[in-house]
Amino acid sequence: MDAVELLQRLVRIPSPNPPGDTVAVADFVAERMRAIGCEVRQPAPARKPQARNTIATLGVGEPRVMLHAHIDTVPIAATEAQKWSVDPYAGEVREGALYGKGSIDDKAVLAAMMRVMMAAARQEELAGSIVLVAAAEEEVGGQLGTKWLADNGHLPVCDFIVVGEQTGNKVATAHKGVLRATVRTTGKSVHATNPDRGVNAILAMSKIIAALDRYHHDLSRLIHPVVGVPTCNIGMIAGGSTANAVPDACAIQLDRRMIPGEKPEDVVGELRAVVESLHLAPATASIGDFVYSRWFDSPLNTDHARRFMDCARRRLNDDPGPVGYLPGSDAKHLMDLARGDMIIFGPGSYEVAHAADEHVRLEDYALTTDILLDFARETLFAD
Ligand SMILES: [Zn+2]
Known part of the structure; x- marks a missing residue:
């Protein structure tokens, strides 16, 4: 043959x-x-x-x-x-x-x-x-x-x-390695005629998204000679159910590429710090569902x-x-x-x-x- x-x-x-x-x-x-x-x-x-x-x-x-x-x-x-x-x-x-x-x-x-x-x-x-x-x-x-x-x-x-x-x-x-995570925000739903009485989970999430984008850009300080820079991509978002209500929940999924040398537990800590450093009250936020594969x-x-x-x-x-x-x-x-x-x-x-x-x-x-x-x-x- x-x-x-x-x-x-x-x-x-x-x-x-x-x-x-x-x-x-x-x-x-x-x-x-x-x-x-x-x-x-x-x-x-x-x-x-x-x-x-x-x-x-x-x-x-x-x-x-x-x-x-x-x-x-x-x-x-x-x-x-x-x-x-x-x-x-x-x-x-x-x-x-x-x-x-x-x-x-x-x-x-x-x-x-x-x-x-x-x-x-x-x-x-x-x-x-x-x-x-x-x-x-x-x-x-x-x-x-x-x-x-x-x-x-x-x-x-x-x-x-x-x-x-x-x-x-x-x-x-x-x-590179990959770490996936889900961020969730929780607010309070009310009728859209008076949104200030509610707590908008999507607005809270928008602050987290902006912070994660800054974090992504900061990551480019780190560089590996062969695979380049680590990244953080927000790939999915879900929140709200109708335009005439204040949404009480929003979730995003993110994909954090790790360069060789980065420890998943450290990266989890960084992501937690990004979310926890923001002033979102009375909305609340959490990050979890971490899954990773090694570099x-x-x-x-x-x-x-x-x-x-x-x-x-x-x-x-x-x-x-x-x-x-x-x-x-x-x-x-x-x-x-x-x-x-x-x-x-x-x-x-x-x-x-x-x-x-x-x-x-x-x-x-x-x-x-x-x-x-x-x-x-x-x-x-x-x-
Ligand atoms: Zn193959």
Whole structure:
């Protein structure tokens, strides 16, 4: 099976999430990896047994390298379906690109990683071990995918981890974390003929909104060399029920992007301080419903990282980065398993990833494979 055929086979196995049934694609990876002599395990959480993962290992001991890619894709939205000019699950090749849902996100880099495993299997002996993780559930946050695998001891501590996502074959070493929160104001409802007798929860919220906007601008004082500045966006508002009454409740939802180094508990404290510093009485305000996902950051100062950068620089004939990766990834769930560096790396752009006519340029896919192969060869291959 050549490189293009392998990727076509993966694209032809739909794995949209939701619903997140990855059994068929996980089994395809497992079967190929067993055939070349890998030790293969396929754990799945009891809460969602159809979210099947495949973990394939070659060699023993250290250095241990992990190649991680997710096997679920986003679903095809009803509004998106007519925009496709090809069958999204056919894996059609046209003008040097392979089209299909999941082609770039994340099956191209998965196929490249499988090809590295195949090359490693042809070695008589490896100077260490290599682990391929084909993970479910990334598109819905990874709680029952990579986080579950990591928390339940299914993944080993590694000296170098490559998380496959779309970085244009550059080396990404950081992404932001996200903290979501809801702010609520409470007032007193009266008829709109005499609003001064009531307490307007929307007016109270407007002061909070203005303060949060100032806070957002103040955050630009902090800057991370790779991912830039932290931000605070107010993305949703709800309040009142009719124009002829004073509203007694208003709520906003906000999205606070954290740069590496920011602690969620500190950010919660900052947000509380913004809300509590305002004089809103007799209206009251509260902030809560905090949910967060971690940032990821890697110092890129190990020998493995330097070697990977060299491999990328040679093949790209260009500066390999480091760059930031704007969307989140499963890297955040692997931080405790990374004894050395961890990078995000793969072909194409995430902007092509969740859109109609998703595709990967075959030359980018080949470049990804070559860089990963060079790295594996210099790190683990004896010859
Ligand atoms: Zn992805």
